Amino acid sequence: MNERKHIVISVGTSGFRTAKTLNRLVRKHGLEEQFKFVTFETAALSDSTVPPTFETVELRRDDAAGQRFEQWKSDVPWLDEDLDLAKQGATSKPPIGRFLLEYYHDQVDNSIDQLLREFVDPVETDELSAWLVGALSGGTAAGMLPLLSVILSDIMDDFGDEHDIEARIAATATLSKFESRRRRTTLGPIPSYFVNTNISLRQFATLLNVPDATGRRPNPYPLTIQMDTAPDSQVRCQEFTVEEPPLDALFLLPIDEERMNAASFAEDEFENYREQVNWALSNAILSVTQAADGIENIFTRKLKDRILTVSTTGVRVPIDEAFTYFDRVDDIESLDEELEAARKRQTELRQTVDALEQSIAVEDDVAVPDPIVSLSQPVASVTDRIRETVDSLPLTSTSTDELRAHARRIAGRLNESEGPIPHETLATAVFYRVAASRVEDTLQTHEFEATVEEFWAKNEETLSDRAPSAADADAVRKYERGVRPVLQEKRAAIEERREQIRTIRVRKRKRLQEDLDAVESRLAEIEHLYDEYTSLQQLRDELDEQLLPDVRLEFEQHVDSLEVKLESIKSDIQELRSHRQDKRAELEAARTRLEGARQNSIRMLPLNTNSLEDVSRRTLEDAGTIGDLVDSGVVDRDALVDALRLALRKHLDEPIEDYMHDALSNRSQGKLALLTHDENQNVLSLSASTGQDVSTVLASQDIDSKLSVSGVDAPFTVTLIALYEDVYLDNTSEYRRITELWERGELADLFGEEVAFDRNIAYPQLYLGGGRAPEPEQHTNTGVGGE
Incomplete structure (x- = not known):
């Protein structure tokens, strides 16, 4: 029992x-x-x-x-x-x-x-x-x-x-x-x-x-x-x-x-x-x-x-607020780390966006822009392969669908990361740029233009009369409006003359046939060159007007998405700054509460926050009693003694006798009980450096004895309860x-x-x-x- x-x-x-x-x-x-x-x-x-x-x-x-x-x-x-x-x-x-x-x-x-x-x-x-x-x-x-x-x-x-x-x-x-x-x-x-x-x-x-x-x-x-x-x-x-x-x-x-x-x-x-x-x-x-x-x-x-x-009073060490103080310090350090990481992400992403915008701004006639190569190591590693693939293509007979397929195949083999750089889009852009550059080079060196110009020069009088508006036109228009019609008319004229020559005039017919063959050969040759040249032009136009704009749009959309991320990071930074300000305010409030002598019927002991900066959270976690905090310097011994003396003097009085009867004296006496941890029971015997101790206050408060109370789980709280008897x-x-x-x-x-x-x-x-x-x-x- x-x-x-x-x-x-x-x-x-x-x-x-x-x-x-x-x-x-x-x-x-x-x-x-x-x-x-x-x-x-x-x-x-x-x-x-x-x-x-x-x-x-x-x-x-x-x-x-x-x-x-x-x-x-x-x-x-x-x-x-x-x-x-x-x-x-x-x-x-x-x-x-x-x-x-x-x-x-x-x-x-x-x-x-x-x-x-x-x-x-x-x-x-x-x-x-x-x-x-x-x-x-x-x-x-x-x-x-x-x-x-x-x-x-x-x-x-x-x-x-x-x-x-x-x-x-x-x-x-x-x-x-x-x-x-x-x-x-x-x-x-x-x-x-x-x-x-x-x-x-x-x-x-x-x-x-x-x-x-x-x-x-x-x-x-x-x-x-x-x-x-x-x-x-x-x-x-x-x-x-x-x-x-x-x-x-x-x-x-x-x-x-x-x-x-x-x-x-x-x-x-x-x-x-x-x-x-x-x-x-x-x-x-x-x-x-x-x-x-x-x-x-x-x-x-x-x-x-x-x-x-x-009558009740108490002295407390605001240990929870001390932990709050440490929590706020930790919160601020954590927020500083988050802010630093966010600013780093912001800087890196801003640099990426600038580089992407720079790569977009490069003229399309630059096959492999330096910004792209510097942005993407995966793309830089496949540029030679892109060139080899484009060089192997018969451009005069290559469709845009085939170009897409080749570009997709090469880009798809890249290891696309979740980072801000669109490696596949960059590889596709490089492929189209290399293809466009190759097409342009081929057009520049193609025989069609020189052949047409040479033919026009030799037959300028005839062609100028035949197509005066094409004299200053490009080779394709000169061919379509002048050269081709002239050759076709010449062929028709030879055929007509040949038909008019009697079959017995063998030599004459043979010469006409040779002339006809020469005209048809010349026409077929130039027509072939024309087909190649116009196919290249069409491919160039489709690259300029479709493929490259499409990939440019992908770039722009990606850049827009990165700009959205930048705004989000900016918002995060602002929120982190605001949160940090709040935590700083909470830290200062905690510091003020810890250092201030807060009191009503319960007195909060001021803590030395300078000591808190020198000790760790572990010091508080390992502390078992108020005495441990005094030993660590977090609580000042004199402050503890003063707080106990003031609590007793100001708050422990018989609370009801105030209208004294002539026949009665005020002789109420109190019994003091302490509710605290067992190892704090000796606090009433503490003395300050001035020599003042706590126990001397008891008599002045009509407290004549002490009730022995078993220790409770209150290591940082001393609650003093006075029970007054002889109250009339x-x-x-x-x-x-x-x-x-x-x-x-x-x-x-x-x-x-x-x-x-x-x-x-x-x-x-x-x-x-x-x-x-x-x-x-x-x-x-x-x-x-x-x-």
Whole structure:
């Protein structure tokens, strides 16, 4: 038997928030096996806000509850006729909270009993506690907690007797801090908060037998609490007789309601006041449940009072922000590498684009441009083969389709990479350029032009008369308009003359035949040259007008795609620069946070960022405690001592006694608990280089002893919890001053509106010593106290 088990029962919205914070800390400190949570709520809970390990019981109005409420209003003394049962919540009316607890008491009883039996192993468990969590200023918890503490005590006693386990019951609650020293014409934000706080304190003062203004305990037992509005039940009796306090302790934390209601988007206790409150209450619970002496000893030997107040502070090393600092440094280094790589890609791609554009700009009559050769080693390696292939082609009989096929075959054998250089397109361009150059050279040296010019010169007179417009034309036009027609006419004339010569004139006919053969031979020769020449011209034109423009278009499209990539890289660089600026700003913000002394009720130790630059992330990862960080120079020892001293001096005070009764002295004494790693437990004995130490502050804060708490998984956090005893409620504004103002009928002056005090008293039999409101004739503000 060595297990501790703790059941946390949250009541109402405020209690639910506190339970969620406690659950977060429990998980953070590795205590999940010890705790189980159940929440009772009179308003709807969103599934997204409820932790998966929570049991939830909604005690909301239904038609049957509404009918019973209306039925009993006139018969039950604590249900005012003017009260209405809302669809959700207790609307800051404690009697409604009590009614809903009584109406649904079967569900409450069953859920707690079932939770105990499922969660607590009687064989393994030797320490058991149950905790009620709520706010004494609202309607749900203020109305339920007195009766619920009695019901819970009954359930826990039965379970403890059955399994021979000593179970302890405690509660933590907030109350609306009144502070009579404040001088205001009106007090906000909601008058009922302060009224409910007063009523709740007086009811618990009776229920827990708290000393009165004389310093004596009134001993009101036995007390009888009936469940006046509960349906008949087989689960539990309808009436409870209380003969001793149902709670071992009630831990109170006064809160500033205006700050609680102020909007805050922060989610942690350092930035959000509401979360600071939840954090303080949660740590009070942890300081008791993790007591090294055992829970039984805490309540029987260490704590003698039933009502205690809580004051909490803490000193933290912002280790997560230190890691954030390193993360931002790493991010910036990574971004610098990305920027350098992006700029390199941009430069290389820009050079490639310029080279491609230069190669496009080279005149097509340059067969193998230097820019292309320098751009592509694969293309440079096949230029000789391209030339050999083109040289082997009979250009006068080669079609453009054949040129395409040859170019495709050579280009297709190149190993095309995914880089920016289009090797196949470059090879195709070189092939077409070489072919075009060869065609042009062949045209320049072809016999056709010389033959036509020679023939024209010899027959200029005839040809000029025959085709005067072709005299200055090129060889093809001269041939088509002059030479060919003249030769054809000459051939026809010879044929005609030959036909006219009689066959007996053999010599004459033979000469004419020889002339005819010569003309036809000459015509055939020039016609053949003409066909070759015009085929070459056509091939040249198709290269110039089709093949080369097509490959040029491919070039341009590829260059356009590269320009798009350049724009994308440019955009990436701009985004990286912007991201780097953001990370730099985050780094500087982290540096400022680390170096600055940030504080509220929690003090963040400033870190030496110069030391961070000298140490590695590994130093922080290997550090196990605050002492390790002091040894590495990341945390200054004097700064740690100063932070602890200031935290104790400024934030650990008894928080509620502010309206001292003449017959009572302020003699509250606190017990200090530390929630931290085992090896940090010695921080209170540290001394600064000036000789100042931490422990000397304790006496000035009315802290006379220390609660030994087992170490938790909090290596870089020291949470200090003071539990104050010897607190007299008659020394508080919330308890005594509110009652005085009510008795004098002056609450309306304070709140700026009338407050129906009696209507909010859910347990009249517990509201003892609370005085009575003035009669109407004693004060003009009728209805301010009791109506």
